[in-house]
Amino acid sequence: MTEPADAAPDVDRPAGEQPGRRRLRTAVRWSQRVVVAVAGATLGIALLGHVQAPIGPFDATVSFTPAPSGGAEVEIPPLGSLAVDAYDGPLRLDVQLRRVDQLRAQALATDPTQLNGVVNRVSDDLRAAVERLAWTTAGAGVGGALVLSLVVFRRRREQWVALGLSSLMLAGTAGLGAATWRPEALSQPTYTGLLVNANSLIGSAQDIVARYDAYRASLQDLVGNVSTLYSAVSTLPDTGGTADSVALLHVSDIHLNPAGADLVGQVVAQFDVDGVLDTGDVVDWGSPVENQTFGWIGGLGVPYVFIRGNHDSAVTAAAVAEQPNAVVLDDSSTTIAGITVAGAPDPRFTPDKDAEEETETLEESGQELADYIATLDEPPAIAMVHEPPQADPLDGVVPLVLAGHTHERDVSVLDEGTRLMVEGSTGGAGLRGLQGEDPTPLSCTVLYLDPVTGELTAYDEITLGGLGQSEVTIQRTYVDPLPTGDGEPTDEPLQGPALPTP
Known part of the structure; x- marks a missing residue:
């Protein structure tokens, strides 16, 4: 019986193959699986690893972006951004403040009780957004790895391998971030754009x-x-x-x-x-x-x-x-x-400042x-x-x-x-x-x-x-x-x- 045309070549080693060549073929195969899983997870996170969330009076986009050194960055258009070296890992937390919600801002300005608790409210909003983002990112990473594995290898059993590898990588990323968490870095941000004078x-x-x-x-x-x-x-x-x-x-x-x-x-x-x-x-x-x-x-x-x-x-x-x-x-x-x-x-x-010259x-x-x-x-x-x-x-x-x-x-x-x-x-x-x-x-x-x-x-x-x-x-x-x-x-x-x- 011949194998279907759309199936990938069998990974079973040929009879009588030398042990060294067997180990090489196995290493190459697993390397291919890891590369595909990483690429698929990265692509999925880049496309889907973000959420829209209210943070205090702001409407914000919160996302994880592939980056070599981890950390977090808050973008405040058009003033610039501030970066915090808060943890290590392959994913950076990005928070982009897109606009001020007039109703929430008005409520803060007119109700002293709300203004007094604004710091706690912003912290709670950000924590809730990051928790939701973590689940969204995990699903996007695993889904991306599964889809790319199916496209490349065209074998359904390879999806189980991709599922295991992507889950292991995401868990390792979360563990690395938790192990290297540096709260003291929050008081020493790096400013760019007009915010360089923030201090x-x-x-x-x-x-x-x-x-x-x-x-x-x-x-x-x-x-x-x-x-x-x-x-x-x-x-x-x-x-x-x-x-x-x-x-x-x-x-x-x-x-x-x-x-x-x-x-x-x-x-x-x-x-x-x-x-x-x-x-x-x-x-x-x-x-x-x-x-x-x-x-x-x-x-x-x-x-x-x-x-x-x-x-x-x-x-x-x-x-x-x-x-x-x-x-x-x-x-x-x-x-x-x-x-x-x-x-x-x-x-x-x-x-x-964006208005046309009068x-x-x-x-x-x-x-x-x-x-x-x-x-x-x-x-x-x-x-x-x-x-x-x-x-x-x-x-x-x-x-x-x-x-x-x-x-x-x-x-x-x-x-x-x-x-x-x-x-x-x-x-x-x-x-x-x-x-x-x-x-x-x-x-x-x-x-x-x-x-x-x-x-x-x-x-x-x-x-x-x-x-x-x-x-x-x-x-x-x-x-x-x-x-x-x-x-x-x-x-x-x-x-x-x-x-x-x-």
């Missing part, structure tokens, strides 16, 4: 947390002192007649700092302002999670006019607009206590606002932009332009007579402002305008120092020229007292 960044983050506790405690006293300081300033000569003026509070670049929100609330109450004008960057990233913090805007009790900064997204603007007292300007205008205010957003959104420049954005103003029956008293270059096309179009972005207060008069007032950072540049020796001061300005003409008559510049500048100051400046002893006109600032932190 210094983590150090800065830890320093920020430590400094923020002291900073916030200091600011609680400082913000409370606004009331006392205002009482002192109110005794200064009111030669500009601010008591009969419309008072509007100019804030900018809060950058999600709750101390900045506290300051706004205190000034609104103590200075009895008629409305708040925010020239942008109320958040840092423009993400939906950050928008959960805007309840303080609705609690101010006065109109809140807002334009987007380069850190604010369209989602940010929509969330601000949902507050009952808020108006978001986008080449549009509104009226507060008889004062007309127009505004345009920053054309850029810088947190989105087609509209800052000057073009300012020109569009100027074109809109030209359609109004009367020019507004105030125009709001985020970045100072947007103000250039508005010179001579409106008497006053408010801006921010630079985190440094500056007041100047442009060539055609328009006054440009650039606010500092009402949020002290957010947490980034704590990275230096002295945190960035918190600043805002109360504007006093004539209720009939809308002209700016005076303004109070309020500054709260940080850890290195622990005082509150208010400086009142009258815009109208005041006579001096020699009869020459001059602008006269009145410096309010400075209150040291108790």
